[in-house]
Amino acid sequence: MSEERILLVEDDAAQRRIVSGILAAEGYIVTEAGGIAQAIDALCTAPVDLVLSDWKLPDGDGISLLAEVRRRSIEAPFVMVTAYGTIERAVEAIRTGADDYLTKPFERRALLLAIERTLRTRRLVEENRRLAEELEERDRLVDIIGRSPAMQDLFRRVEKLAGRDATVLLIGESGTGKELVARALHQLSPRRSGPFLAVNSAAVPDGLLESEFFGVERGAFTGADRSREGKFELARGGTLFLDEIGELPFTIQPKLLRAIQEARVTRVGGASEIVTDVRLIAATNRDLPAEIAAGRFRQDLYYRINVIQLRLPPLRERSEDIQLLVEHFAARAARRHGLRVTAFSPALLKRLFDYPWPGNVRELANVVERLVILSDEGRVSEGDLPDEMAGRPKEDGGFKLPPGGVSWIEHERSCLRQALELAGGNRARAARLLDLPYKAFLYRLEKHGIRASDS
Ligand SMILES: Nc1ncnc2c1ncn2[C@@H]1O[C@H](COP(=O)(O)OP(=O)(O)OP(=O)(O)O)[C@@H](O)[C@H]1O
Ligand SMILES: [Mg+2]
Structure with missing residues (x-):
C-alpha cells in the first residue's frame, strides 16, 4: 500500500468525495481543498507528494494555483484536470509546469494510472538528482582552490577554526564558495564522522521551516500523519549548515535563537524538549547589519551566530x-x-x-x-x-563606415575570410562569429568562391 500524500483540489464536494474515496482505497493519504486559498494553506502546513487539481475553481483557475505553487518553490508534481474538449488548457498547464493532465470525465483506472505514472517519474528524477549529488559530493572533498593572499589567509583560519565548536558566519557574494568552506570546516573537524546537514531558508517554504528545523509530532496539524525529526535532531553529532540565513522569516528567528541558546528544541506540536548536539555554521550573501537596521533581522540572533566571521572575497x-x-x-x-x-x-x-x-x-x-x-x-x-x-557589439556591429565608403563585396569577403581564420577553419564556428545561420554562411562562402581551406 502506498503511503504517498495527495492534495486534491476540487470545489464540487460530491466529485471530491468520489475521487478522494478512490485514492484512499489505494492507500494514498488524501488532503482535500475546495479552492486555491485552501490549497495553498494546506501546502504550507504539510508537504505533499502530488497535487491533483481541477481547472475550474471558485477563486481562480488551476493555472493560477500551479503558478503560485511553483512561485513558492514547492516542487510536488502537479496533475491538472480539465473538462473534455479543452485540450488547449491541458497544453497550457503543461507549459506552465504541470506534470500531466486528465480530462473529465475520467474513469478510476485512468485516474490511478496518471497518478502512478507521475509519481514514478518523479521518483526517478529524484533518484537521478541524488546520484548526481553524490558524484558532486566526491568533488566537493577536493581542496578549495586559491593561491591569492586573501584565500591563503582564509585557509589558515579555516584550519584553525575547524577543531573548535564555535559558530561560524560565512559572508560572501553568491558563488564565492560559502558552502564549500562550510563543508571543509566540517570535514576538518572532530565531527567529521557525523552528518553535515543544511537548511536553506530561501528554498524551504516559510510555513514549513519550523518543522524542517525542529521536527513535528504526529497529529500536530492535519496532514502530520507521522512524527518527523527536524534537522537539529538529524544533525546530532555533526554540523548543521544554516544557509541563506538572511532570508530567514522574522517570525521564526526567536525560535531559532532559543534553540541555539539553550541547545534544546521542541518539535512542532510536541511537549518535551530534546537536547541537541550540533555545530552551527551560517552563511549569507546579505549585509546583516543593514538587515537589522531595516528591521528584518533580529540583533540578538545576529550576535549569536556572528561569533566568528569569515568573508569569502569575490573573484x-x-x-x-x-x-x-x-x-x-x-x-x-x-x-x-x-x-x-x-x-x-x-x-x-x-x-x-x-x-x-x-x-x-x-x-x-x-x-x-x-x-x-x-x-x-x-x-x-x-x-x-x-x-x-x-563582448560582441550588438546593434550597429561596432563598425564605422569610413567617409569614403567601402566596397560591400570586398568587405563581406574579408569578413568571411577573417571569421574562418579566427575559427581555425571550423565553418560552424566561423558562422557563429558572424552571427549568421550556418546555411546563410555557406551560401556566402560559395558566392565568393571561398573554400574553408583557402582562408
Ligand atoms: N575556491 C574554490 N575552489 C574550487 N571550487 C570552488 C571554489 N569556490 C567555489 N567553488 C565551486 O563553485 C560553486 C559554488 O560554490 P558554493 O556553492 O560554495 O557557493 P556559495 O557561496 O554557497 O554560493 P550561493 O550564495 O549562491 O549559495 C561550487 O560548485 C563550488 O564547488
Ligand atoms: Mg550556497
Whole structure:
C-alpha cells in the first residue's frame, strides 16, 4: 500500500468525495481543498507528494494555483484536470509546469494510472538528482582552490577554526564558495564522522521551516500523519549548515535563537524538549547589519551566530586565482564528459581575467565547462564564450563606415575570410562569429568562391 500524500483540489464536494474515496482505497493519504486559498494553506502546513487539481475553481483557475505553487518553490508534481474538449488548457498547464493532465470525465483506472505514472517519474528524477549529488559530493572533498593572499589567509583560519565548536558566519557574494568552506570546516573537524546537514531558508517554504528545523509530532496539524525529526535532531553529532540565513522569516528567528541558546528544541506540536548536539555554521550573501537596521533581522540572533566571521572575497578581487580555477574546472569537465583536457589560449585567458564575474566561482565553473564541451579536437575557442561575455557589439556591429565608403563585396569577403581564420577553419564556428545561420554562411562562402581551406 502506498503511503504517498495527495492534495486534491476540487470545489464540487460530491466529485471530491468520489475521487478522494478512490485514492484512499489505494492507500494514498488524501488532503482535500475546495479552492486555491485552501490549497495553498494546506501546502504550507504539510508537504505533499502530488497535487491533483481541477481547472475550474471558485477563486481562480488551476493555472493560477500551479503558478503560485511553483512561485513558492514547492516542487510536488502537479496533475491538472480539465473538462473534455479543452485540450488547449491541458497544453497550457503543461507549459506552465504541470506534470500531466486528465480530462473529465475520467474513469478510476485512468485516474490511478496518471497518478502512478507521475509519481514514478518523479521518483526517478529524484533518484537521478541524488546520484548526481553524490558524484558532486566526491568533488566537493577536493581542496578549495586559491593561491591569492586573501584565500591563503582564509585557509589558515579555516584550519584553525575547524577543531573548535564555535559558530561560524560565512559572508560572501553568491558563488564565492560559502558552502564549500562550510563543508571543509566540517570535514576538518572532530565531527567529521557525523552528518553535515543544511537548511536553506530561501528554498524551504516559510510555513514549513519550523518543522524542517525542529521536527513535528504526529497529529500536530492535519496532514502530520507521522512524527518527523527536524534537522537539529538529524544533525546530532555533526554540523548543521544554516544557509541563506538572511532570508530567514522574522517570525521564526526567536525560535531559532532559543534553540541555539539553550541547545534544546521542541518539535512542532510536541511537549518535551530534546537536547541537541550540533555545530552551527551560517552563511549569507546579505549585509546583516543593514538587515537589522531595516528591521528584518533580529540583533540578538545576529550576535549569536556572528561569533566568528569569515568573508569569502569575490573573484574579481583575486584574479590571481582565475588560472588555477580554470585548470581545475577544465580538468573536471574533461573527466566528466570523457574529453581531452584542453589548452586555453592566452587571448582567451585574458578575456577570462578581464571579466568581472558577477556569479563568481560558480559562473566561472559553468563557463569553463561550456568551453570544454564545445571544444573541437582539444581546442577551446573564444567564439564559444556565452554572449554576455563575448563582448560582441550588438546593434550597429561596432563598425564605422569610413567617409569614403567601402566596397560591400570586398568587405563581406574579408569578413568571411577573417571569421574562418579566427575559427581555425571550423565553418560552424566561423558562422557563429558572424552571427549568421550556418546555411546563410555557406551560401556566402560559395558566392565568393571561398573554400574553408583557402582562408
Ligand atoms: N575556491 C574554490 N575552489 C574550487 N571550487 C570552488 C571554489 N569556490 C567555489 N567553488 C565551486 O563553485 C560553486 C559554488 O560554490 P558554493 O556553492 O560554495 O557557493 P556559495 O557561496 O554557497 O554560493 P550561493 O550564495 O549562491 O549559495 C561550487 O560548485 C563550488 O564547488
Ligand atoms: Mg550556497
